[in-house]
Amino acid sequence: MNSIIKHFLYDAKKFLFVTHRYKSVVILLLLVGYYFCLPKSLFNNPTSSVIESREGILLGAKIANDEQWRFPANDSVPYKFKQCIIQFEDGYFYHHPGFNPVSIAKAFVANIKSGKVVRGASTLTQQVIRLSREGKKRTYFEKLIELVQATRLELRDTKDEILNLYAAHAPFGGNVVGLEVASWRYFGISSEKLSWAEAATLAVLPNAPALIYPGKNKSRLLEKRDKLLHKLWNEEIIDSLTYKLAITETLPEKPFALPQIAPHFLQFASSKNKGKKLKSTLDFELQKRTNTIVKRHYETLRQNQVYNAGVLVMDIETKKVIAYVGNTPTTKKHQKDVDVIQAPRSTGSILKPFLYAAMLDSGELLPNTLVADVPTQIAGYSPTNFNEQYAGAVQAKKALARSLNVPAVRLLQEYGLEKFREQLNYFHQKDINKTSDYYGLSLILGGAESNLWDLCKAYAGMASTVNHFTETSSEYFSNEFGNPVFLQQENYNFGNKTQEKNVFDAGSFFLTLEALKEVNRPENEEAWEFFDNSKEIAWKTGTSYGNRDAWAIGVTKKYLVGVWVGNADGEGRPQLTGVNSAAPLLFDVFDALPKTTWFKTPFDALTEVTICNNSGYLASPICPNTTIKVPNAGANFKVCPYHKLIHLDEKKQFRVNASCYPLEKMISESWFVLPPLMEFYYKSSDANYKSMPPLNIACKNNDASQMDFIYPENNSKIILTKNFRGKTNEVICKIAHPKRESSIFWYLDNTYIGETKTFHEIAILPSVGKHQITAIDELGNEKTIFIEIEKTS
Structure with missing residues (x-):
């Protein structure tokens, strides 16, 4: 008997152990399933790219890839909307575990009695789950899944985090998703600035988003809003005066357009940060003022059929972009969507200051050094000045200030084209990417392309090199010429301090800025130095061949302003020059900036x-x-x-x-x-220049050089062109002689061809091949050059 009992007890224990083991496994599996029933990320919808100013003011936004206006979630929900949505949707939100059993029971009874769904019982947590499971049918089984996932969400996230998810993903009518974009679309303000009536209006919309449309729905929307406001008053969330004022506010009539204060900057910044909300470095008020300035100048420029312009403003001390206007408010026909700040364009004369600094730095030039400004031909290249006149000789700093082309080309040849081209790499001009042979000497006159962004960072680096040298123990920073910063959370990395210069020393850059301070200002700005509030600005203009591009870039100790003006399609226009078109815009923007002191001298x-x-x-x-x-x-x-x-x-x-x-x-x-x-x-x-007195006729002439050829140059190659009648044009030979009244006798290949007096020019028509031209004055001074006439193509 005992053995039977023992056997029975053994079987019972075995049965219970096996049974509990299965239950334990089932419970464990259920717990694991419950733990993983909720996706790590509830929402993976694409979001709009959003840009704010450094003050946190909305500058613009781009619609999400799915054509919905859906801003990235904010960190928190504004107080007014939080109170409104809780009172309207889920009064026990902060007390239930994700579902409200009392509401479920009441809804179940009400729906059974009516034979249809007349009342819902979903909490805000459940609604978040339903929004994340978009497209699912509203069945009881789906309701059960939502309930389970809602309780799991309550265990994972805080109540405020759940509310934030709801506010970011609730529908507000049409393609408007989320509280923040709804606030901008329907009231033109951020959600933080909503009134109680506005917050209440938005709180009732997710429950019936079609009510936002005007017409017969307006009265229903107003009724629901006022009912909610009354509840807020009853719950003592708002006082009676606030309630009375709130119900008098009108409903929105039609959606507002989202701000487009910096559309091209939005395009630029969002290209690397798509679908994110970014706080930029742009100064809101300065951006608006710059927009206004550009629009005003556009109205003038378009009268000359010039339709595009860009302006970049930087804080040199921080290397932060504080204004970015990528184009004028022109039309789509004239390519208003092109960001001309990033577009490569011919540089014109805008690189000349860097050649000047290079030669100062290497000891191959001094600021007051006279440089030749005479007709020049180098390997078939014949540069001319903008006004097609020559000064003969001009101080280097004045040649830069006056942007003379001929001295710049001659200096580049003297300094070394290949050396200068390599040094441009230090300034990180990504569009200057060809060899020196490709550009030739025209590199300094616009033979290369760059963009306003890269050119501005080069000029800003020049200024900040001087600033840092004078503010430290005469030290340099290793990274002066990197890309500017445009996101507020980022700081520019100037690199390490060093005794070694980056490319050119602070003294060369300082004297370059001093020379640029003397550039003649445009009309109405000539007397700038006589005004107490005037700004000392180092600035440079540039005009590309064919009047296609007009540049102006200026710096003070604190700020940089860069301007490009032209047509995005490359069409040139008469009078489109840096001085006439870009400089006035530049000085108007500088007038919108605070006055700063001049650079300290880097002794x-x-x-x-x-x-x-x-x-x-x-x-x-x-x-x-x-x-x-x-x-x-x-x-x-x-x-x-x-x-x-x-x-x-x-x-x-x-x-x-x-x-x-x-x-x-x-x-x-x-x-x-x-x-x-x-x-x-x-x-x-120069009226002060005096030629040497003539040599006494009785004396022997020991001077090696009494005259020189103006044109052609020795060993030049010439192609004879034809005029419109098909006749071959002659070569006009010119001589400079210290005594213009002297007679000069001309010889071609040792054959006498004529005499000139006072105006020493003679026309010749040599055959194809090499020739010798000789000029002899009446005192026996002789000058000979050799030329080669090439076949026409």
Whole structure:
């Protein structure tokens, strides 16, 4: 009997153990299933790209990929909307575990009695689950799934996080999804600024989003809103006065357009941050003012059939973009959607300051050095100045300020095209990506393309190099020329401090900025320095070939403004120049910026030298001189080659020498003498220039050079063109002679061809091949050059 009982107890224990083990496994599986029943991310819908100013004000937004206006979720739900939605949808939201059994029971009884669904019982948590499971049928089984997932969501997220999910994904009519975009679309303000009536209106919409449309629904929407406001009053959430004022507010008539204060910046910033809400570095008020300035100038520019312009404003100290206008408010026909700030365009003269800085830095130029401005032909390339005139010789800093083309090309050839092209890599101009051979000497006059963004960062780097050098112990930062920052949470990385310069030293950049400060301002700005509130601005213009692109970039110690004006399709227009078209816009934007002080002098990057007053070279013992500061490498520059010690007779009327005049009666003087070709143009532009007195006719002429060819240059290759009648054009040979009244006798291949007096020009028509041209004046001075006439194609 005992054995039977023991066997029975053993079987019972075994049965219970097996049974409980199965239950345990089932319970464990159910718990695992419950734990994983909720997706890690409830919503994977595409969101709109949203841009705010640095103050948090909406600048613009792009519709999501699914054509819905759906902003990325905010961090929290505004107080007014939170109270409204809870009172309207789920009064026990903060007390239930994801579902409300009392509401479910009441809804079940009401629906059974009526034979149809007349009352819902979904909590806000359940509605979040339903929104995430869009497209599912509203069956009791689906309701059960929603209930289970709602309880799981309550265990995973806080109540405020759940409410935030609802506010971000609730439907508000049409293609408007989420509280924030609904607030902008229906009331034109952010959700934080909603009134109680506006918040109540939006709170009732997800329950019946079709009510937002005007017409017969308006009265129903108003009824639901006012009912909710009354409940808020009853619950003492708002007082009676607020309630009375709220019910008098009108409903929205039609959707507002979303702000489009910086549409091209939105396009630029969202290309790398699609579907995100970004707080930018743009200053809201400055952006609006810049928009207004651009619009005003556009009204003038389009009268000349110029339709596009872009403006970029940066804070140089932080390298943050504070205004970005990518185009004018033109039409689609004139490509209003093109962001011209990022578009590659011909640089015109905008790179000239960097060549000037390069030559100062290498000690191959001083600011006051005279550089040749004469007709020039280099390997078949013949640059001309914008006004097609020549000064003969001009100070380097003035050649930069006046943006003279011929001196720039000659300096580039002297400095080295390949060396300068390589140094441009330090400035990270992504569109300047060809070799020096591809660009040739036209690189300095617009033969290359860059964009306003890259050019502005180069000019900003120039300014910040000077700032940092003077603000530190004469140190440099390793990363001065990187991309500007345009997101508020980011800070520009200037790199490490170093004693070594990045590319050019602070002294060279400072003197470049000093030269650019002297650029002639456009009409109505000429007297700028006489006004107390005037700003010292270093600025440069550029105009591309064919008047297709007009540039103006300016810097102060604190700010940079960059402007491009033209047509996005590349069509050139008369009078479209940097000075006429871009500069006025630039100065209007600077007027919208606070005044700042000028750059501090980087004394440790400069050295004091004595220069010749007339030539700007280092002074020789016979030069009238002055002392200036130049980059340290400038101390090794050339000594003045233009001052000569000449001997005059007692009356200083003639030059003399030992062959014709007693030594004891000679008067020796230092005389400033330019080469004949430079002198020919220089003396017409400088009234103080005096040619050397003529040599006494009784004296032997020991001067090596009395005259020079203006055109053609020695060893030049020439292609003879034809006029409209088909006749071959002649070559016009020109000579510069210190005595214009002298007679010059011309020879072609040792054959006499004519004589000129006063105006030393003669036309020749050589055959194809190499030729010798010789000019001899009446005193026997001779000049010979060689040319080659090439076949026409």
